[in-house]
Amino acid sequence: VPVGRRVGKPGIGQDAINRWMIEAATSGQRVVRLKGGDPFVFGRGGEEVEALREAGIAYSVVPGITAGLGAAAQFEVPLTFRHEALRITFLTAHKAKDAETVDWSVLTDEKMTVVVYMGMTAAPSVRAGLLAAGRSPQTPVGVFARATRPDAQAVVGTLDELPALIGEIDGGPAILIIGDVVTHSAPWRHSNLNQVMSKLLDAAE
Amino acid sequence: VPVGRRVGKPGIGQDAINRWMIEAATSGQRVVRLKGGDPFVFGRGGEEVEALREAGIAYSVVPGITAGLGAAAQFEVPLTFRHEALRITFLTAHKAKDAETVDWSVLTDEKMTVVVYMGMTAAPSVRAGLLAAGRSPQTPVGVFARATRPDAQAVVGTLDELPALIGEIDGGPAILIIGDVVTHSAPWRHSNLNQVMSKLLDAAE
Numbered sequence: 001v002p003v004g005r006r007v008g009k010p011g012i013g014q015d016a017i018n019r020w021m022i023e024a025a026t027s028g029q030r031v032v033r034l035k036g037g038d039p040f041v042f043g044r045g046g047e048e049v050e051a052l053r054e055a056g057i058a059y060s061v062v063p064g065i066t067a068g069l070g071a072a073a074q075f076e077v078p079l080t081f082r083h084e085a086l087r088i089t090f091l092t093a094h095k096a097k098d099a100e101t102v103d104w105s106v107l108t109d110e111k112m113t114v115v116v117y118m119g120m121t122a123a124p125s126v127r128a129g130l131l132a133a134g135r136s137p138q139t140p141v142g143v144f145a146r147a148t149r150p151d152a153q154a155v156v157g158t159l160d161e162l163p164a165l166i167g168e169i170d171g172g173p174a175i176l177i178i179g180d181v182v183t184h185s186a187p188w189r190h191s192n193l194n195q196v197m198s199k200l201l202d203a204a205e
Numbered sequence: 206v207p208v209g210r211r212v213g214k215p216g217i218g219q220d221a222i223n224r225w226m227i228e229a230a231t232s233g234q235r236v237v238r239l240k241g242g243d244p245f246v247f248g249r250g251g252e253e254v255e256a257l258r259e260a261g262i263a264y265s266v267v268p269g270i271t272a273g274l275g276a277a278a279q280f281e282v283p284l285t286f287r288h289e290a291l292r293i294t295f296l297t298a299h300k301a302k303d304a305e306t307v308d309w310s311v312l313t314d315e316k317m318t319v320v321v322y323m324g325m326t327a328a329p330s331v332r333a334g335l336l337a338a339g340r341s342p343q344t345p346v347g348v349f350a351r352a353t354r355p356d357a358q359a360v361v362g363t364l365d366e367l368p369a370l371i372g373e374i375d376g377g378p379a380i381l382i383i384g385d386v387v388t389h390s391a392p393w394r395h396s397n398l399n400q401v402m403s404k405l406l407d408a409a410e
Contacts, residue, residue, distance in 0.1 A: 040277045045283055061278045065268045065270070073244070076254055078245045086297065103314060106310075
């Protein structure tokens, strides 16, 4: 009998989750640990697997659409693009403090797309880190909030404007995608179209 | 009427694929462009979307399990792990020449997992590049061939041994996962268990 469970509410903690899974499994139940995204990309699936191994419980791991790929598909941001984006780095920056521990100097490559998970609070530190490391202030940036949900929201602009872009978002969590590929995204195209339209309207007046 | 198509055989070329999709769609058919993996991760989905936009054809993009995540789930390699792996970089190195254009100095971070797509041929160059940049020769490496297929195959070892590991694989394509997280993988655990067993057997003789 499959048992759908909802765990992972804030405050329960990883140890309790592991303990619950093990208790349910050893009592004979079949446990489904359902996660958003992919269990092995900022999902702590590795820790859960280790706990199950230690407890001698059989399991299997099912991959998922991690938020970075979900946001990319929904807003049409090709994370790689021929001759333009050859590498992708995923990192997380939940707090400003996290962003301060990142060595931004390795993320200045123009041909690298940088995907920041949980990047809303730390956005000013992400901006400061990348600019100080030498990434161009004109680097295109997309802020994709509540990606893959029906109420998802996108704001695009430049790295320099990042904190202001965050201000336009109605609430997280948000993925930041930083790199030239953002210019291919649907929101960027719409935003440019609107700018051209408003210039034409101004000229017509 | 959905039309399942199989395109992308070697030699057809991206322009022909785009043309075929557009011709089929403009003739009134509903076209499904089915890909392995995720269209926006080394999948050239960005180019296809641009061709469709220019042709004025409505489309939607469905994300997928990119090979790196598929290999990770199948062989239980947590791409991130608390305190141990905080960042992931995806890159491609189809030919040795590709590997030579990579700036390996930005990939020496011990807390970064490096995932190399199509890395079999270029493996000696990947090894040379990372070692020259200062990554430890003892860095754990997994070679995951034909990942997610029933005949998938895994070989694990160290960065220093990478070309020899490739020699143990029966054919590609292969994903390389480089970083400490490989020690958590199922093949690494089995391999260590075998080593312990053979030492015990040696001691017993």
